[in-house]
């Protein structure tokens with residue numbers, strides 16, 4: 001299936017607005033599946049690690065929801081898809097009081113990052129990394145310094161979103177500190193297998209596929225999956241729901257986390273992106289899997 005789809009990667013482009021991501025190899029394409037009883041299947045260039053980028057938004061949201069609760073989280077971010085590109089600032093100006101539409105667009109994700117638990121920025125990052133490590137079955141997790149630095153020095157739009165939100169009281173604290181933390185959060189490295197395992201946890205409503213202990217509360221897992229369906233593929237989420245029909249979250253490094261409830265999690269890596277920032281090969285692969293394995297939840 002991978003070989004059938006690989007040719008479409010020629011039509012995509014590797015992200016270059018974060019300069020360090022431009023090194024990605026366009027033809028790479030990999031998929032892993034982790035079933036709810038902990039069996040793994042994989043195909044393609046699965047040995048490569050990649051940075052989470054926007055996939056980190058759903059993990060940070062799960063972490064912050066379970067630590068701080070819905071009331072605090074939803075006082076800062078809304079629950080509605082925006083229909084705008086992920087970096088858009090426009091709707092911030094038209095909501096009164098100012099509130100990012102949802103935690104999957106950059107504005108909302110930055111607000112969630114500012115809520116990560118910890119007494120210092122260093123500790124907040126450590127806590128987030130420990131959380132991701134716990135979800136991957138205690139693998140050693142690190143962030144890619146080169147990618148983080150590359151984004152930090154070029155994040156003018158994200159800084160604008162933060163300054164706007166600071167003006168209107170959505171975030172507290174120092175903008176540079178939050179950008180530093182956010183770019184490191186986005187630069188956390190993972191591979192397809194680990195991503196598939198995280199998908200399996202969501203497909204089990206928060207339970208570890210091997211030990212069956214609850215890593216994410218059921219309520220939080222359901223909230224995250226609802227956001228993945230409505231906003232996980234950005235302004236392509238509606239089309240993705242129709243063509244594939246599973247909760248999913250993409251990132252500009254080319255990763256996609258997808259969840260087939262009560263069956264399996266899927267981790268994909270394919271750095272060639274379509275115009276809306278989703279892995280072009282990954283999307284096609286998921287369309288094929290939807291046909292072949294009848295995964296559409298609707």
Ligand code: DON
Pocket residue numbers: 052053054055086087106151158186234250251252253276277278
């Ligand atoms: O904030 C950014 O622009 C990146 N760190 C993440 C964006 C992203 O992955 C959007 N994905 N489709």
